Amino acid sequence: MVIKDPEVAKLLADETRRSILHNLRHFEMTPCQLAKLLNKSVSSIMHHLNALEKAGLVEQTRSVVKGNLVERYYRASAKIFVISYVLSEGLVPGSEEIAQWTREICRNAVKGLEAFGFKLSEGDAEELLNLVERYSHLEQAAREEAISRYSSPMQIDKPALKLILSILTDLRLYNDREFLEVLNNIKRKLEG
Amino acid sequence: MVIKDPEVAKLLADETRRSILHNLRHFEMTPCQLAKLLNKSVSSIMHHLNALEKAGLVEQTRSVVKGNLVERYYRASAKIFVISYVLSEGLVPGSEEIAQWTREICRNAVKGLEAFGFKLSEGDAEELLNLVERYSHLEQAAREEAISRYSSPMQIDKPALKLILSILTDLRLYNDREFLEVLNNIKRKLEG
Numbered sequence: 001m002v003i004k005d006p007e008v009a010k011l012l013a014d015e016t017r018r019s020i021l022h023n024l025r026h027f028e029m030t031p032c033q034l035a036k037l038l039n040k041s042v043s044s045i046m047h048h049l050n051a052l053e054k055a056g057l058v059e060q061t062r063s064v065v066k067g068n069l070v071e072r073y074y075r076a077s078a079k080i081f082v083i084s085y086v087l088s089e090g091l092v093p094g095s096e097e098i099a100q101w102t103r104e105i106c107r108n109a110v111k112g113l114e115a116f117g118f119k120l121s122e123g124d125a126e127e128l129l130n131l132v133e134r135y136s137h138l139e140q141a142a143r144e145e146a147i148s149r150y151s152s153p154m155q156i157d158k159p160a161l162k163l164i165l166s167i168l169t170d171l172r173l174y175n176d177r178e179f180l181e182v183l184n185n186i187k188r189k190l191e192g
Numbered sequence: 193m194v195i196k197d198p199e200v201a202k203l204l205a206d207e208t209r210r211s212i213l214h215n216l217r218h219f220e221m222t223p224c225q226l227a228k229l230l231n232k233s234v235s236s237i238m239h240h241l242n243a244l245e246k247a248g249l250v251e252q253t254r255s256v257v258k259g260n261l262v263e264r265y266y267r268a269s270a271k272i273f274v275i276s277y278v279l280s281e282g283l284v285p286g287s288e289e290i291a292q293w294t295r296e297i298c299r300n301a302v303k304g305l306e307a308f309g310f311k312l313s314e315g316d317a318e319e320l321l322n323l324v325e326r327y328s329h330l331e332q333a334a335r336e337e338a339i340s341r342y343s344s345p346m347q348i349d350k351p352a353l354k355l356i357l358s359i360l361t362d363l364r365l366y367n368d369r370e371f372l373e374v375l376n377n378i379k380r381k382l383e384g
Binding site for chain 1: 229307308338349353363382
């Protein structure tokens with residue numbers, strides 16, 4: 001599922017909501033189970049679930065009556081959620097927050113490169129950040145294009161789905177001159 | 193964490209064990225919680241947890257005494273697990289089962305391409321399967337090489353870690369003539 005509405009995408013900037021969605025992708029769960037798992041109150045989980053349900057990201061699957069309590073089960077509406085690159089790039093009104101969030105991930109990635117044995121000067125880190133942001137946008141746009149082709153109700157298991165998306169994304173990117181240039185520049189900076 | 197022992201990798205061929213590991217990557221959980229979540233008996237979960245612990249894939253974090261019961265919490269030993277490509281390619285003794293499992297994923301991916309609007313003749317599907325297997329192996333080897341560079345205790349959050357691995361994997365692959373040839377051949381097959 002490709003999320004194109006900035007209001008819906010913003011829901012995913014919250015870690016608890018991401019965790020809820022993440023868990024409901026694989027299993028149906030009740031608010032109580034989620035609360036225990038995520039160490040939150042049931043009312044806080046309910047609040048998040050309502051927001052996610054309203055946005056169409058989760059749906060109720062069934063309810064079970066236990067004594068005089070009704071337990072509702074929820075499930076994510078899709079196996080894979082991606083935020084549209086037009087939001088990550090801040091290209092549409094209301095998407096500034098999402099763009100901010102994406103930049104934060106890129107910044108953490110550049111910082112994290114040190115753990116992979118790459119030492120960067122401050123100036124290089126700044127330039128690399130721009131390249132990594134460009135890389136991330138192009139990759140996301142290509143992945144989104146690949147996911148958008150998935151239109152049949154045919155069920156594909158997760159590892160196979162990931163492999164298909166990886167292939168289709170690569171096919172798109174390795175023919176994209178801008179992407180290859182970005183990669184080359186990243187390489188040069190890292191080998192600096 | 194790169195898994196190089198075929199006996200350990202085999203543990204992941206079981207869906208329940210994969211689910212357990214998947215859940216413990218994000219939260220510490222007790223066997224009881226896992227049993228409820230995965231709809232399995234506690235004894236079956238315990239059995240799997242013991243196997244995973246023995247293999248070093250999960251570890252106990254703490255135990256809580258409740259009445260006369262001791263609840264043990266478990267957590268995955270790493271955020272990301274990948275099976276070494278030498279196992280997926282069946283290159284070492286005892287890895288035939290893993291190689292079989294990888295082939296199955298590739299076969300499902302080729303079948304799944306139909307859902308993405310690609311129609312393939314039976315002969316093409318057979319040839320494409322070989323290419324997809326080659327793609328998968330090269331991609332996995334490059335990713336493994338990237339992960340192996342991650343040697344510092346520095347904590348990197350998941351989205352940033354994924355981005356770093358994606359960049360380092362691409363840097364490796366787009367300089368690999370065999371990979372580009374495989375991609376080109378896949379492209380030709382898909383465009384019929």
